[in-house]
Amino acid sequence: MKVFKFSLRVRxxxxxxxxxxxxxxxxxxxxxxxxxxxxELGLEYSKxxxxxxxxxxxxxxxxxxxxxxxDDLIAIHTTISEVKNSSLSFDYQVYKDAxxxxxxxTTHVFCNKKGKPVRMPHxxxxxxxxI
Amino acid sequence: MKVFKFSLRVRxxxxxxxxxxxxxxxxxxxxxxxxxxxxELGLEYSKxxxxxxxxxxxxxxxxxxxxxxxDDLIAIHTTISEVKNSSLSFDYQVYKDAxxxxxxxTTHVFCNKKGKPVRMPHxxxxxxxxI
Amino acid sequence: MKVFKFSLRVRxxxxxxxxxxxxxxxxxxxxxxxxxxxxELGLEYSKxxxxxxxxxxxxxxxxxxxxxxxDDLIAIHTTISEVKNSSLSFDYQVYKDAxxxxxxxTTHVFCNKKGKPVRMPHxxxxxxxxI
Amino acid sequence: MKVFKFSLRVRxxxxxxxxxxxxxxxxxxxxxxxxxxxxELGLEYSKxxxxxxxxxxxxxxxxxxxxxxxDDLIAIHTTISEVKNSSLSFDYQVYKDAxxxxxxxTTHVFCNKKGKPVRMPHxxxxxxxxI
Numbered sequence: 001m002k003v004f005k006f007s008l009r010v011r012x013x014x015x016x017x018x019x020x021x022x023x024x025x026x027x028x029x030x031x032x033x034x035x036x037x038x039x040e041l042g043l044e045y046s047k048x049x050x051x052x053x054x055x056x057x058x059x060x061x062x063x064x065x066x067x068x069x070x071d072d073l074i075a076i077h078t079t080i081s082e083v084k085n086s087s088l089s090f091d092y093q094v095y096k097d098a099x100x101x102x103x104x105x106t107t108h109v110f111c112n113k114k115g116k117p118v119r120m121p122h123x124x125x126x127x128x129x130x131i
Numbered sequence: 132m133k134v135f136k137f138s139l140r141v142r143x144x145x146x147x148x149x150x151x152x153x154x155x156x157x158x159x160x161x162x163x164x165x166x167x168x169x170x171e172l173g174l175e176y177s178k179x180x181x182x183x184x185x186x187x188x189x190x191x192x193x194x195x196x197x198x199x200x201x202d203d204l205i206a207i208h209t210t211i212s213e214v215k216n217s218s219l220s221f222d223y224q225v226y227k228d229a230x231x232x233x234x235x236x237t238t239h240v241f242c243n244k245k246g247k248p249v250r251m252p253h254x255x256x257x258x259x260x261x262i
Numbered sequence: 263m264k265v266f267k268f269s270l271r272v273r274x275x276x277x278x279x280x281x282x283x284x285x286x287x288x289x290x291x292x293x294x295x296x297x298x299x300x301x302e303l304g305l306e307y308s309k310x311x312x313x314x315x316x317x318x319x320x321x322x323x324x325x326x327x328x329x330x331x332x333d334d335l336i337a338i339h340t341t342i343s344e345v346k347n348s349s350l351s352f353d354y355q356v357y358k359d360a361x362x363x364x365x366x367x368t369t370h371v372f373c374n375k376k377g378k379p380v381r382m383p384h385x386x387x388x389x390x391x392x393i
Numbered sequence: 394m395k396v397f398k399f400s401l402r403v404r405x406x407x408x409x410x411x412x413x414x415x416x417x418x419x420x421x422x423x424x425x426x427x428x429x430x431x432x433e434l435g436l437e438y439s440k441x442x443x444x445x446x447x448x449x450x451x452x453x454x455x456x457x458x459x460x461x462x463x464d465d466l467i468a469i470h471t472t473i474s475e476v477k478n479s480s481l482s483f484d485y486q487v488y489k490d491a492x493x494x495x496x497x498x499t500t501h502v503f504c505n506k507k508g509k510p511v512r513m514p515h516x517x518x519x520x521x522x523x524i
Contacts, residue, residue, distance in 0.1 A: 012428065013284050013421050015181070017277040017332055023188040023237075024158040024275060028406050031155070035405065037465065046464040049148070057154040061192030067246065070279055071428065072438040106154075115198065143297065144290050144415050148408040148463055155406060159275050177333040190289065201410055202297065202308040244281065279442070285450040285499075286424070289417040311410070319416040323454030329508065368416075377460065 020067035135168035151198035276388035282329035397430035413460035
């Protein structure tokens with residue numbers, strides 16, 4: 001299973017008064033990690049939307065193991081964990097150095113511009129099959 | 132089971148280029164709903180933090196049933212679904228009128244200022260038992 | 263000059279590790295205050311966009327006088343401070359009780375769907391003239 | 394005048410239903426650019442806060458020249474434009490390739506942990522003087 005890796009720094013705005021990253025920030029990082037996984041796969045997600053498709057999220061979760069702080073350099077490891085006719089699931093692991101901070105999962109359905117579910121575009125299936 | 136109800140309007144900043152609310156926005160709304168549930172319970176969460184406690188999130192998830200849009204007036208129905216020695220879980224249902232848009236759940240551990248888990252403060256247990 | 267007033271509570275996500283509201287949050291509140299000012303004026307901004315117009319921001323500023331905290335109930339006083347052929351400016355004052363926390367200003371140009379500047383829609387000019 | 398340069402990609406969450414970056418996102422990018430300017434100056438802003446100082450923002454503004462979109466790679470050019478006894482101002486220019494998208498300015502006062510203004514820490518003045 002290919003692991004897509006992307007690093008980012010925790011932004012000041014992503015912290016809250018508990019002085020750690022806000023729990024909602026992780027879902028933003030998952031989104032950034034997906035964008036970068038698509039790019040590494042050879043497909044820009046922005047292009048996908050220009051072609052009339054979108055990936056509507058149907059489920060998202062996160063387990064928080066340890067907090068992270070402003071300016072921490074964290075790594076997000078992303079895998080495509082499930083491929084169905086019209087949906088994709090991603091698993092995420094968030095690390096600071098070797099320490100696991102959080103794990104997450106999101107599931108997305110391919111939709112057309114009207115928000116109706118459609119089969120996964122051929123091009124994407126091809127790229128995923130090559131992983 | 133007492134249902135705490137709170138309504139809010141989807142903000143422009145909470146939308147994304149798919150022209151619906153961003154998936155991470157729901158976790159912000161869950162947080163707002165928790166704050167208001169605590170207030171209705173007779174306890175301001177801000178006071179709880181002033182007294183040296185905090186509620187560290189350990190798990191969060193959301194299932195998305197239907198999208199919502201800018202300026203939609205949505206209602207969040209919150210219940211306290213699990214009470215343990217040092218943790219609380221909340222269930223959420225997001226509605227637009229009678230239509231269910233999303234369901235979610237978060238679990239939180241009571242911690243002291245150093246982030247160490249502690250037993251649920253007596254006062255809170257008392258208020259929850261009275262529901 | 264009509265003053266549109268709207269109150270909101272500072273959300274947890276809007277705080278940062280300085281334990282006050284993040285400086286960028288004020289621009290979100292200005293946006294919420296504009297939406298509510300339009301509604302009070304008799305015009306839903308969402309409808310305006312459905313009719314093919316949008317208000318593109320060209321300038322935004324904020325002066326910060328005193329910080330605010332999580333769960334503070336703040337009031338935003340909004341006035342339409344400048345009306346030109348194709349642009350509008352709003353002035354904002356943010357209060358906690360009688361205390362002024364911040365002042366701000368934003369300027370917006372009416373655009374069509376392609377982002378080209380257009381004259382202010384007739385209907386809006388009419389509503390503004392009646393203030 | 395030293396120009397600190399930092400690049401980032403527009404995140405999906407930073408867009409809004411106008412399908413361009415939300416106006417408040419620019420202030421987040423300014424904050425990221427400041428963090429990176431401090432790092433390049435030889436000083437981590439997170440360390441500064443650990444030592445009991447903070448930089449409270451007193452003024453922020455942005456002029457928007459042209460919109461940017463999801464996944465655009467933008468560069469933020471930051472200069473320290475004003476140095477006073479207890480305050481610092483930063484100027485920002487946001488570019489996509491050679492095209493200027495926005496300019497901005499923020500002013501910050503050095504404060505102690507209680508939020509009282511203090512003189513700029515010696516170490517910082519030294520680093521700034523060396524630019």
